[in-house]
């Protein structure tokens with residue numbers, strides 16, 4: 600996973616793939632997604648604001664846990680979502696209409712829940728981790 604953290608010094612290494620973006624959980628800052636899609640420029644669903652990513656078009660690597668299967672009532676019927684949640688805090692970050700490894704035309708990601716700057720995560724913003732938070736009970 601460290602190999603994906605290119606620095607400017609590493610940029611002379613030949614890369615033929617498209618620019619990969621790294622996204623972090625907006626709540627806790629956990630590394631959650633690597634993709635060559637720009638989530639903020641993808642079309643979004645009017646129903647829930649999720650960004651629709653065409654799976655055949657983009658490289659996607661999720662670093663998420665599989666969450667619940669959820670049924671959602673829509674005007675047109677019942678929609679099934681197989682959700683993906685943050686490994687650390689459980690925040691819902693994405694979903695697919697079918698479980699892996701089944702193919703889907705689209706994967707959906709919540710652009711508000713996935714941020715490109717880890718330092719903007721709520722848990723890392725403003726409050727620094729003090730010594731008291733590093734102590735454990737055992």
Ligand SMILES: [Zn+2]
Nearest residue numbers: 624627685688
């Ligand atoms: Zn999180």
